[in-house]
Amino acid sequence: MKAANFLNFTGVAVLCMLLFTSCKAEKSRPGDGKIGGAAASRTETNFTIRYRPKWQSQAQFAGVYMAHHKGFYEQYGLDVKIQRLLQAHEATDSLYHGCSDVVHIDLLNALEENRDSTRIVNIGQVTQKNSVLLVGKKSRGINSLEDFRGKKLGMWRSGSFLITELFLLKSKIPMQVVPIDWSISLFTQDVVDVINAMRYNEYHQLLQAGIREEDLFVVDLAELGYQIPDEGFYVTPEFYHAHPQECEAFLRATMDGWLYAFSHREETLDLVLKRMQDDNIRANRTHQGWMLEQMKEVVMPSTDEMGILKKQDYQNALQLMTEFYDFPRNIPYEEFYPNAAKKRR
Amino acid sequence: MLQKREDRTIAFQLISFVFAFMLIVFLASILVTRNMYHNIMLDNQLDNMRHLAHERIYLIDGILFRIEGFARIAKSAMTDYGLSEEDRESFLRELLMENPQIHSICIADSVQQGKQPRIMFTVRHRFSERTISGTDYQYQDWFQIPYITEKPYWTEPWVDTEGKGELVVSYSIPIFESGKRTGLLRFDIELSYLQEMISGTGFFKIGSSFLVSASGTLVAHRDMDLVMNQTLFSLSQEYRGSGLERLGHAMVSGEQGHIHLTGDSPFARAWVYYQPLQSNRWSVGVAIEEDYLLKEVYAILMIQTVASILIFLIVIIIIYARVLSVSRPLKRLALAADRIGSGDFNVQIPESDNSQEIATLSQSFIAMQASLKDYIRNLRITTEEKNQIRSDVMFASEIQTKLIPKNSEHPFGIKALRAYGILEPAGDIGGDLYDYFMIDEDHFCFVIADVLGKGIVAAMAMTMASTLLPSIAPFYKNSNELLSRLNSFLCRNNIESNFVTALLGIIDLKTGTLQYTNCGHVPLYVRKIDRSFVKYGETHATALGVFDNLKIGYDEIQLNMGDEVILFTDGITEAMSAEDEFLGTSGLEDILRKLPTPNPEVTANSILKSVHQFARGSAHKDDITLLVIDYKHPDM
Numbered sequence: 015m016k017a018a019n020f021l022n023f024t025g026v027a028v029l030c031m032l033l034f035t036s037c038k039a040e041k042s043r044p045g046d047g048k049i050g051g052a053a054a055s056r057t058e059t060n061f062t063i064r065y066r067p068k069w070q071s072q073a074q075f076a077g078v079y080m081a082h083h084k085g086f087y088e089q090y091g092l093d094v095k096i097q098r099l100l101q102a103h104e105a106t107d108s109l110y111h112g113c114s115d116v117v118h119i120d121l122l123n124a125l126e127e128n129r130d131s132t133r134i135v136n137i138g139q140v141t142q143k144n145s146v147l148l149v150g151k152k153s154r155g156i157n158s159l160e161d162f163r164g165k166k167l168g169m170w171r172s173g174s175f176l177i178t179e180l181f182l183l184k185s186k187i188p189m190q191v192v193p194i195d196w197s198i199s200l201f202t203q204d205v206v207d208v209i210n211a212m213r214y215n216e217y218h219q220l221l222q223a224g225i226r227e228e229d230l231f232v233v234d235l236a237e238l239g240y241q242i243p244d245e246g247f248y249v250t251p252e253f254y255h256a257h258p259q260e261c262e263a264f265l266r267a268t269m270d271g272w273l274y275a276f277s278h279r280e281e282t283l284d285l286v287l288k289r290m291q292d293d294n295i296r297a298n299r300t301h302q303g304w305m306l307e308q309m310k311e312v313v314m315p316s317t318d319e320m321g322i323l324k325k326q327d328y329q330n331a332l333q334l335m336t337e338f339y340d341f342p343r344n345i346p347y348e349e350f351y352p353n354a355a356k357k358r359r
Numbered sequence: 360m361l362q363k364r365e366d367r368t369i370a371f372q373l374i375s376f377v378f379a380f381m382l383i384v385f386l387a388s389i390l391v392t393r394n395m396y397h398n399i400m401l402d403n404q405l406d407n408m409r410h411l412a413h414e415r416i417y418l419i420d421g422i423l424f425r426i427e428g429f430a431r432i433a434k435s436a437m438t439d440y441g442l443s444e445e446d447r448e449s450f451l452r453e454l455l456m457e458n459p460q461i462h463s464i465c466i467a468d469s470v471q472q473g474k475q476p477r478i479m480f481t482v483r484h485r486f487s488e489r490t491i492s493g494t495d496y497q498y499q500d501w502f503q504i505p506y507i508t509e510k511p512y513w514t515e516p517w518v519d520t521e522g523k524g525e526l527v528v529s530y531s532i533p534i535f536e537s538g539k540r541t542g543l544l545r546f547d548i549e550l551s552y553l554q555e556m557i558s559g560t561g562f563f564k565i566g567s568s569f570l571v572s573a574s575g576t577l578v579a580h581r582d583m584d585l586v587m588n589q590t591l592f593s594l595s596q597e598y599r600g601s602g603l604e605r606l607g608h609a610m611v612s613g614e615q616g617h618i619h620l621t622g623d624s625p626f627a628r629a630w631v632y633y634q635p636l637q638s639n640r641w642s643v644g645v646a647i648e649e650d651y652l653l654k655e656v657y658a659i660l661m662i663q664t665v666a667s668i669l670i671f672l673i674v675i676i677i678i679y680a681r682v683l684s685v686s687r688p689l690k691r692l693a694l695a696a697d698r699i700g701s702g703d704f705n706v707q708i709p710e711s712d713n714s715q716e717i718a719t720l721s722q723s724f725i726a727m728q729a730s731l732k733d734y735i736r737n738l739r740i741t742t743e744e745k746n747q748i749r750s751d752v753m754f755a756s757e758i759q760t761k762l763i764p765k766n767s768e769h770p771f772g773i774k775a776l777r778a779y780g781i782l783e784p785a786g787d788i789g790g791d792l793y794d795y796f797m798i799d800e801d802h803f804c805f806v807i808a809d810v811l812g813k814g815i816v817a818a819m820a821m822t823m824a825s826t827l828l829p830s831i832a833p834f835y836k837n838s839n840e841l842l843s844r845l846n847s848f849l850c851r852n853n854i855e856s857n858f859v860t861a862l863l864g865i866i867d868l869k870t871g872t873l874q875y876t877n878c879g880h881v882p883l884y885v886r887k888i889d890r891s892f893v894k895y896g897e898t899h900a901t902a903l904g905v906f907d908n909l910k911i912g913y914d915e916i917q918l919n920m921g922d923e924v925i926l927f928t929d930g931i932t933e934a935m936s937a938e939d940e941f942l943g944t945s946g947l948e949d950i951l952r953k954l955p956t957p958n959p960e961v962t963a964n965s966i967l968k969s970v971h972q973f974a975r976g977s978a979h980k981d982d983i984t985l986l987v988i989d990y991k992h993p994d995m
Contacts, residue, residue: 195499200503202573205504224575224591299597
């Protein structure tokens with residue numbers, strides 16, 4: 015996904031410039047190259063994990079920030095380094111190049127990454143529900159799904175675009191796709207009629223740009239049957255097999271961080287806004303507050319369990335990819351999500 | 360209690376009334392003044408705000424139109440004049456170097472042929488150029504929107520990371536060759552340049568100016584924390600009900616006008632004038648805080664308040680002083696009245712010329728004092744006279760008592776009868792009479808009479824009767840003749856013409872014959888030895904002392920041994936109960952039926968006791984006289 019904030023470009027730009035230097039610096043740390051080029055290392059007492067978020071600092075990653083800030087990772091024996099966004103590289107490239115140990119990407123993207131062979135495995139599913147929306151302007155004559163026909167769709171050119179693409183393929187609704195990055199300007203300027211939006215981010219940005227909710231026609235892909243959970247933590251199989259306990263510790267500490275974030279809203283927002291300020295990313299508290307609330311809906315839709323990739327969800331995703339995206343392999347659930355096999359044992 | 364009485368003073372009441380009245384007038388005045396001046400100030404300030412907004416718009420539009428002009432010239436140079444690529448580059452370079460407003464220029468031509476865009480900028484007045492790598496730029500607003508729409512486009516502020524890494528606003532204009540879109544030119548201006556124009560000289564004098572982009576983003580505002588972080592709509596989400604959402608929609612829609620913002624927000628309690636730029640869809644706002652707007656109004660209100668308080672205090676002091684001036688002689692009068700009340704009638708009544716009313720009151724007091732002195736003097740004389748009269752009356756009462764025969768078991772030593780009389784006057788002296796005496800050895804005469812009225816006159820009439828009858832009795836020996844003589848005497852000598860009822864009887868002690876005459880008196884009862892009684896109610900004439908030639912008759916009763924003759928006045932039958940009911944003859948007869956063993960003294964006292972019981976609690980008082988004569992009752 016390109017969960018971008020139109021106000022965030024400064025930080026993105028600055029961080030991009032840090033790409034290679036930071037990656038190189040982390041690759042050259044002591045303990046480098048233990049397993050498969052991963053730079054995981056154990057400090058005097060704690061095991062170091064370099065985590066690469068999906069996007070720049072925002073409440074989307076509040077669980078990680080709070081776990082880090084409140085010392086949950088240390089309590090689990092980890093020393094987690096939260097990396098700056100490396101926009102020029104795909105997240106998985108960071109793994110393959112040994113710049114990161116754990117990356118944060120979508121399930122469909124992870125499957126796509128494993129098209130030919132299992133290059134990454136899921137160590138924990140952060141969100142349990144999909145947040146992708148298709149938003150159209152009623153003023154552009156869009157009042158139903160049928161009205162999408164022939165209209166211009168601003169679709170992310172990378173990231174969380176797969177589910178939208180699958181929707182177009184499955185529903186057979188012909189639309190003129192305009193690939194976009196992070197900006198919502200094409201939509202506000204009426205260059206496109208429909209736009210991809212994350213409920214927790216771009217959708218609220220549209221409201222903050224003065225578009226009234228009642229003037230929008232909103233399609234929630236999850237409600238249309240595309241209930242594919244998106245964001246999860248991924249590592250290389252080699253890393254997982256070398257450090258299964260550390261992977262589980264990372265997941266548990268992060269989920270503890272989310273629980274803390276949900277029950278300490280203002281403290282969490284203070285921390286998120288400070289991180290954004292430190293990163294020269296412009297943001298406002300209302301938007302981050304909205305994002306945190308929406309994340310609660312998808313990270314913890316019920317109090318029964320969290321952080322788990324459910325088999326049914328995985329199979330739905332795999333079936334969708336196989337049926338409409340020519341996915342060639344039937345990757346076993348336990349291979350893609352080794353925690354499942356571990357739990358079974 | 361003392362405090363309460365103090366609260367009700369004239370001064371307190373006057374001051375309270377004036378205070379309440381002035382408070383109402385003051386509040387009404389404040390309200391009217393505030394609204395009136397508020398509207399005037401608002402109109403004036405809106406004019407000022409409009410001028411300021413025009414000034415800012417003129418400055419910003421000036422530079423933006425200039426940039427647009429440069430872009431159009433550059434575009435023409437690129438496409439219309441057949442210049443070589445080197446000449447084009449040279450032209451753009453000179454344009455950049457000679458116009459410091461231009462932050463950078465980006466040439467993105469022939470992009471479909473894979474030509475990478477170049478960006479020109481200056482570093483310390485030295486020309487610099489950089490080629491943009493990759494294709495990510497094609498998804499940035501500055502490129503994508505004008506490229507798709509084929510129309511010039513002003514971007515939102517963004518960071519040109521490929522150039523100098525500054526926050527810029529860009530104007531992109533598509534390039535067409537042979538009617539075919541081949542790329543575009545981008546002219547950048549630094550956002551801080553526009554921000555300086557918004558916050559230029561005079562910025563804080565009448566309010567704060569701010570600049571809002573097409574998406575409602577605050578791109579210039581005195582609070583730098585808001586700039587690029589907040590939109591008017593994000594602020595409206597944070598500060599609900601403040602009016603910021605209405606302002607945002609109005610500004611984004613390119614409207615012109617003013618709005619009053621309320622509530623707690625960075626624009627708290629402010630008036631905002633807004634007007635769009637001509638060059639792009641941005642809008643300039645000028646905000647002035649309500650408190651600043653009302654500063655002069657508050658000053659006027661403060662002066663008004665102070666003046667009102669001063670006026671109030673002066674009025675209060677005047678009222679208080681005047682009331683004191685008025686109440687001082689009143690207090691002196693009250694003191695004098697107190698002394699008069701305590702008996703000092705010679706106290707000097709203070710006179711006052713403070714006011715006509717007080718002077719009149721003083722005169723009235725003086726007149727009242729004189730009247731009181733006369734009254735007291737007269738009262739003293741009257742009291743002395745009254746005491747003398749009372750002394751005389753007491754003396755007369757004593758004489759009257761002595762005129763009544765003294766009770767003895769056998770009057771005049773006559774064994775043949777017993778007699779017992781009671782005279783109970785209502786006052787010191789009464790108008791009733793009873794008497795008995797011997798006319799000769801065989802004839803016992805008795806009389807009971809009631810003079811109309813009470814007091815001295817009645818007592819005098821009674822005295823005359825009781826004196827006359829014994830003296831003339833030996834000459835007439837008939838009851839009717841005796842009363843006839845008494846009638847003539849009373850008619851001649853009764854000054855007040857009081858009539859007298861009388862019952863006179865003569866008992867022949869030898870025969871027991873009772874000859875009697877009743878002149879307007881109550882009946883006579885004869886109680887028999889068997890406790891029965893006979894009533895003799897017939898009268899033989901009207902009351903005495905009215906008609907001189909009155910014809911008077913008589914009757915005779917034969918008394919038996921042991922008969923009791925019971926005589927009384929109307930004080931018995933007209934005795935009133937507490938319920939204002941008369942005892943009457945029937946009540947008396949009930950008493951007679953219950954009498955004990957015949958004995959004149961016992962009978963008389965029993966009747967009197969019963970009458971007193973009947974009349975207990977009644978305010979009505981009359982003379983009561985009883986005479987009981989027992990004929991030949993053997994001693995036991």
